[in-house]
Amino acid sequence: MARPSKNILSPSIIAEAALTMVERDHDFTIPGIAKELGVNPSSLYHHVRGGRDEIINLMREALYGRIDLGAATAEGTPWQGRLRAWIRSYRANMAKLPAAMPLLVGSPVDDLPTLRIYEVAFAILDEIGIPAEDQVDVVSMLDAVVLGSALDRGAPVPMWQPGDHAVPHLQRAVPFGDDDDRSARGLELAITGAVAAIESLIAEAA
Amino acid sequence: MARPSKNILSPSIIAEAALTMVERDHDFTIPGIAKELGVNPSSLYHHVRGGRDEIINLMREALYGRIDLGAATAEGTPWQGRLRAWIRSYRANMAKLPAAMPLLVGSPVDDLPTLRIYEVAFAILDEIGIPAEDQVDVVSMLDAVVLGSALDRGAPVPMWQPGDHAVPHLQRAVPFGDDDDRSARGLELAITGAVAAIESLIAEAA
Known part of the structure; x- marks a missing residue:
């Protein structure tokens, strides 16, 4: 069975997962996003070193970028x-x-x-x-x-x-x-x- | 050791606990409120038979009642x-x-x-x-x-x-x-x- 590629993670994929989680739960957590994406929380931190604040910014970039x-x-x-x-x-x-x-x-x-x-x-x-x-x-x-x-x-x-x-x-x-x-x-x-x-x-x- | 009185629960106490939980987590759950108040979820339902919708209404009553x-x-x-x-x-x-x-x-x-x-x-x-x-x-x-x-x-x-x-x-x-x-x-x-x-x-x- 193939393991998920390590390349699936990117800031925009993380932002979309956070937006999905916020829509459902009204908030997000880093372990929650990791679970949503089927990855380890430490892999997430590798892509968003700024943690929670950076993820909020990525969500806003994604949302405002669509206006x-x-x-x-x-x-x-x-x-x-x-x-x-x-x-x-x-x-x-x-x-x-x-x-x-x-x-x-x-x-x-x-x-x-x-x-x-x-x-x-x-x-x-x-x-x-x-x-x-x-x-x-x-x-x-x-x-x-x-x-x-x-x-x-x-x-x-x-x-x-x-x-x-x-x-x-x-x-x-x-x-x-x-x-x-x-x-x-x-x-x-x-x-x-x-x-x-x-x-x-x-x-x-x- | 005294057990908590069964009378501590009331709709307004439940509403305040829900407001506290929303302030912290941006949402609430009934098991979460029960944990916050140190009671069993089934005791909560006894006081708010309408469940989640009723608790949202109680929160709004509490907030708007203060205006x-x-x-x-x-x-x-x-x-x-x-x-x-x-x-x-x-x-x-x-x-x-x-x-x-x-x-x-x-x-x-x-x-x-x-x-x-x-x-x-x-x-x-x-x-x-x-x-x-x-x-x-x-x-x-x-x-x-x-x-x-x-x-x-x-x-x-x-x-x-x-x-x-x-x-x-x-x-x-x-x-x-x-x-x-x-x-x-x-x-x-x-x-x-x-x-x-x-x-x-x-x-x-x-």
């Missing part, structure tokens, strides 16, 4: 349309793995695929005249909208099941919109709000 | 101030346990403490004339902002550590604001945006 920024960087599209596309693409990608978000957010952003996603947002803010001292605040607002809406995308449909509880305002509202498109409509409204907040910063800076 | 809505319901405060207080209180509470968010969001809202938090938001929207058919969208926008900013609160400081990577716009911006207050300033800007989005719905409905 399609075509529409967010399309020449000729007004900035509002590019920003909307940036938010939608980033959110659609993160919504695939909500359980990974607390892990990824808890670790510093120092890998190029993730830095590049943010670079596109900072470039738009430079272009439209947002002062450098406001840009981090704006991107933090955008991150909140993206991550929150990606989490919200994982809510059940219907989300509110009030039964007979005495919550009359909620009881009246939920039949109108607690459906499959609820989270997407909330995102669009949040984007409208984010664009308005940015426009007010532009007006202040002018 | 202070005083400022969000204060008479005489304009709606923008009450909504701002609602978002801030809800977000401050969720930021204490970011790892629980994917679990809580993935389960329907049917417990009174959580329904009451949303009821306060729906009541404000009724009061200011947001049509019933838009209210779920607005609350989904608010939820995205709250949950995303609560997650973002758990990011390290500094969050972006670009090193020598070629991301010039990001490199220029981050020295101005990647500090302890970054996430809070992003939240305030997101609230400004949410209020603007709501005001545009009021104008449309008028």
Whole structure:
């Protein structure tokens, strides 16, 4: 019987195994990944000498590397349309793995695929005249909208099941919109709000 | 040697043990909670017959029950101030346990403490004339902002550590604001945006 090749391990294979494990268990361990891949934990350490922190970074590189920024960087599209596309693409990608978000957010952003996603947002803010001292605040607002809406995308449909509880305002509202498109409509409204907040910063800076 | 009393178990003790376990491991199991509490898993089931789903609901009841809505319901405060207080209180509470968010969001809202938090938001929207058919969208926008900013609160400081990577716009911006207050300033800007989005719905409905 052939033994598994020693060459099956690579950082990207390890990242994918970690993502699979996080999706199932909401966290990962190095022995758990080793078991998933049928290898010895010490072979894992050979490929990811930075241990847990490095694996979190590899997971983020893999996830953020899949974000399609075509529409967010399309020449000729007004900035509002590019920003909307940036938010939608980033959110659609993160919504695939909500359980990974607390892990990824808890670790510093120092890998190029993730830095590049943010670079596109900072470039738009430079272009439209947002002062450098406001840009981090704006991107933090955008991150909140993206991550929150990606989490919200994982809510059940219907989300509110009030039964007979005495919550009359909620009881009246939920039949109108607690459906499959609820989270997407909330995102669009949040984007409208984010664009308005940015426009007010532009007006202040002018 | 005294044996542990059979009365030590209650739904709220079980919820707190589950929250502790989620904070540490990003998830919980019923055998894990039983071990944490030094009891037999079958004794747990006696108190939470609904199993995992019921424990998730108990966790949410405990977390949402701690949200202070005083400022969000204060008479005489304009709606923008009450909504701002609602978002801030809800977000401050969720930021204490970011790892629980994917679990809580993935389960329907049917417990009174959580329904009451949303009821306060729906009541404000009724009061200011947001049509019933838009209210779920607005609350989904608010939820995205709250949950995303609560997650973002758990990011390290500094969050972006670009090193020598070629991301010039990001490199220029981050020295101005990647500090302890970054996430809070992003939240305030997101609230400004949410209020603007709501005001545009009021104008449309008028």
